[in-house]
Amino acid sequence: MKLFCYSLLLASLLTAQPSAAQSVSRTGTPAAAVQPTVLHGPYLQQVTPTSIQIRWRTDIPATSRVDLFSDRKKTQKIVSDDKLVTEHEVRLDGLKPATKYFYSFGDKTSVTPADDQFFVTAPKTGATDEVRFWVLGDFGNSSQTQADVRDAVMKESRRPDLWVWLGDNAYSKGKDEEFEKHVFDVYGQTHFKNLPFYCIPGNHDYGGQRTDFNIPYFNLFTMPTAGEAGGVPSGSESYYAFDYGNVHFVALDSYGKLDGTHFLWDTTGRQVEWLKKDLAANKQPWTIVVLHHPPYTKGSHDSDREKDLVAIRQNLVPILERYQVDLVLSGHSHVYERTHPIRGHYGLVDTFEPKNIVSAAVEGDTKEYRVGNGKQGIIYIVAGSGGQRGGQAAGWPMPAAVYSNNTEGGSLLIDVKKTRMQVRWLCQDGKVRDDFSILK
């Protein structure tokens, strides 16, 4: 049986690829009545330099199997699980850093190969390989904006290495069927099979309630709660850290009432206690914090008037400043806003003063910032127009912002090459409307 499957598999790899619909038999024969149908996936979770998880969902309980190939011909590894499940999770360990692997997936008797089923492991932690991150916020609504923002990224000559979601991933209540329609259907053929991602929850993923954690978001995605991908183990799916190359990411939950007692901005809570430990232990030269709720915005949300945003600015921002974070990326407001590198701006937006700008850049240069000698403010970006778009609160554009835009949809492409980080806001029409670099 094995020989039969492998010969078919190799033939498929060398010839035409199977169609998107995988409800037919994976061995190319007419589907048997008991053959499970793949409802969504495969999708790639928790990528590290030496491991990854491949997930997919079937309509009926089935066994799981992933075959791994290093060069499309030589089977390198087969991992299988006899458990009958509909939510399949297969972890592959012992991989080489920064290496491309092809894979097939299915049940124990047959697997689906395809040319676009591949992944690249993360670079060795601390390595200075050039990496590209695609950062997308407030996207899952099946709008034309969502499709256009996605397509603009696909037209780039260099594909991203890692995808990061900024929350409000599936509108409007984060229901399972909304993830299906607005997320898996939209990126299933273009990105899920070959681009690993990390994510954070937004208020819509919680369905607007803050204390029930049995929500589809947590069931669908696999977070590195035990420090599997770097950083201090969080012990929580809500917040965690990971390393990718020489960049340290911290992913926060800015909506849930964790342990039933603490919001993110309650700085005595478990999340902030962990955050401080993680940032203190971080040795990576670059640090990016992602949280859905922005401390500074005047778009479809107003950081002067909304309690979460005010409290995050007052209570959390001083902690981020203490540990020399480079970038803070948020969504929630369905606009784009990019601040100067700032420190000490905890009041209402119109209390911003030029002295809050902390940078060794040539004065007035908003395209290139040089970090050194303790001269580092944090650049805050709201990139909440990956599908949703528009909104303007009184006071727009805020004085701390270098650039603001509430008419275009877009997403961020972040290129890190050794000591330079370049950030570009790529709009749905393919134009880059904001870009800057940080050097250190």
Ligand SMILES: [Fe+2]
């Ligand atoms: Fe939101």
